[in-house]
Amino acid sequence: MISVGLLLLAWELYATYSGIKSTTLPAPSRVFEQAMLNREALVDNAIPTIRATLIGFAFSLSAAFALSMLVDFFRPLRRALFPVFIVSQTLPLVAIAPLVVLWFGFGLMPKIMLVALVTFFPMLVALVQGYEATEAEIGQMLRAMGAGRWRVFLLARLPSALPYFFAGLRISITYAVVGAIFAEYAGAAKGLGIYMLNAKNNFRPDLVLAAVGVSAALTLTLFGLTVLLQRLAMPWERAAGQHPAGTGPWR
Amino acid sequence: MSRLELRHVRKAFGRLDVLADISLSVGAGEFVSMLGPSGAGKSTLFQLLTGAQHGEGEMFFDGTPLDDHGRHFAFMPQRDALMPWRRILDNTTLGLEVQGIRRKAARARVAPLFAEFGLAGFERHFPAQLSGGMRQRAALLRTVVQERDMLLLDEPFGALDALTRTAMQRWLEQMWRRHRWTALLITHDVREAVFLSDRIYVLSARPACIVREIKVPLPRPRSLGGADALQTSAIEAEILDILLNPEPNPHSSKGHDHD
Known part of the structure; x- marks a missing residue:
């Protein structure tokens, strides 16, 4: 917080006293002022971005979950599919975004697809790695108890993957916002991305930065939500921090 | 009447012989230990019993051959899991x-x-x-x-500190006296084996075979000191001697030659 404050202060001083034009580098105070003046337009454009982010992310999450299970049950699939997914991650978003818009139009669809494209693979890797992290002895014990593969998956592999899942979720949710904005940048009726593009073309860097501020706030909020979700879903994580009970002769 | 009986059980992973020749039996209400050096393949034997691995040889429970769905064992792994x-x-x-x-x-x-x-x-x-x-x-x-029907205990106290381990051994002995579980314990701790067991199978290094079967006639409840201390330490010394001065393993040379 302090570092962000100092940075903003330095920026403010430089923009005010260096004589640089506000159409080149507006001071933070001006950005904030303009953001307030244009708040209706900003909110209006943030809503489609949020919608694209959440729907796209939900899609990619479902797909990653389904595929991670498939890959966990049929190991050879992993070697067949992973190269394709890895290649999908090397596609430059700059090149692919306009193409997706060209193919699927200016609606919600291309945004959802791009968000899914950037978030699917990190989530899939996190889940698959999480299943692998299951303690081997827990698996052996469950099988000795008579549990089949499906029971072992539900009772051991899935819960073991939770920390990995949430680590992936935290990273992916930030990618998701960037992916949505990129898709809008390539073409949209409304959205933070197209708002930034228009502001830039109108020589209004203050409004570009205001939109950047909104997207940053959006990303932080979503990030905070994943942290909160993890706390609720994994109560034993916090319990682990407390002192172990039972000292003395019983140990 | 023995509940569990193994006859000439062998197991190899690829070309690595892990279990060379294991024959043993565990009677009803008997506490038996398998004692051997680390990495001797003791845990592999439990994997055969629980059906996680398949080996050669014969395994019987109450006189009928063990198959995969014969769920006779409750298994306690090395770490608490x-x-x-x-x-x-x-x-x-x-x-x-x-x-x-x-x-x-x-x-x-x-x-x-x-x-x-x-x-x-x-x-x-x-x-x-x-x-x-x-x-x-x-x-x-x-x-x-x-x-x-039977407990399989795989070095249950291996990860504990020495004091806690001793306390747990006393506690387990007391619990066993009350419940008389049929139990097979894997351990590399000589004192633990002598303190808890009715009988001990001493295993060789890999490929594991049984080099000696030792009866522990000490009265229960077992104690750490007292009247039986001399006899206890005599048994412990005998086992240590077997483990530290091994006779040439007849199976280890075979394992390398026959390819």
Whole structure:
């Protein structure tokens, strides 16, 4: 917080006293002022971005979950599919975004697809790695108890993957916002991305930065939500921090 | 009448012979140990028994051949293998749940045993909140409530500090006297084996075969000092001598030559 404050202060001083034009580098105070003046337009454009982010992310999450299970049950699939997914991650978003818009139009669809494209693979890797992290002895014990593969998956592999899942979720949710904005940048009726593009073309860097501020706030909020979700879903994580009970002769 | 009987059991992973020739028996209500150096393949034997691996040789339980679905054993792995995300109560009911018993009924069956296992008041705790000794007792509770014919204990106290381990051995001996479980214990701790067992099979280094069967005629309850101390240390010395001055392993040369 302090570092962000100092940075903003330095920026403010430089923009005010260096004589640089506000159409080149507006001071933070001006950005904030303009953001307030244009708040209706900003909110209006943030809503489609949020919608694209959440729907796209939900899609990619479902797909990653389904595929991670498939890959966990049929190991050879992993070697067949992973190269394709890895290649999908090397596609430059700059090149692919306009193409997706060209193919699927200016609606919600291309945004959802791009968000899914950037978030699917990190989530899939996190889940698959999480299943692998299951303690081997827990698996052996469950099988000795008579549990089949499906029971072992539900009772051991899935819960073991939770920390990995949430680590992936935290990273992916930030990618998701960037992916949505990129898709809008390539073409949209409304959205933070197209708002930034228009502001830039109108020589209004203050409004570009205001939109950047909104997207940053959006990303932080979503990030905070994943942290909160993890706390609720994994109560034993916090319990682990407390002192172990039972000292003395019983140990 | 022996419950578990193994005849000439062998197991190799690829070209690596792990178990060369294991023949042993465990009688009803008998506490038997398999004692051998680390990495001798003791745990592999448990994997054969629980059906996780398949080997050669014959395995019988109550006179009938062991197959994969013959669920005779309750297995306690080396580390406690408690699930960090389950509370202690739900960890101990795990085996019952897998057997298809409803959670509520399973809890009702486990709950009265918490006091005996020194875990009363910790039902709602997570494993990470418990000490090593308590975790091992929870793991043993999870194992015995399955009410299988026989317990397989794989170095259950190996990860504990020396003092806790001794306390746990005394506690287990006391529990065994009360319940008379049929049990097979894997360990590399000579004192532990002598303190707990009726009989001990001493294993060679890999590929493992049984080099000696030793009866432990010491009276129960076992004690660490007292009248039996001399006899105890004599047995311990005998076993240590076997382990530290091994005769040439007849199987180890065979393992390398026959290819």
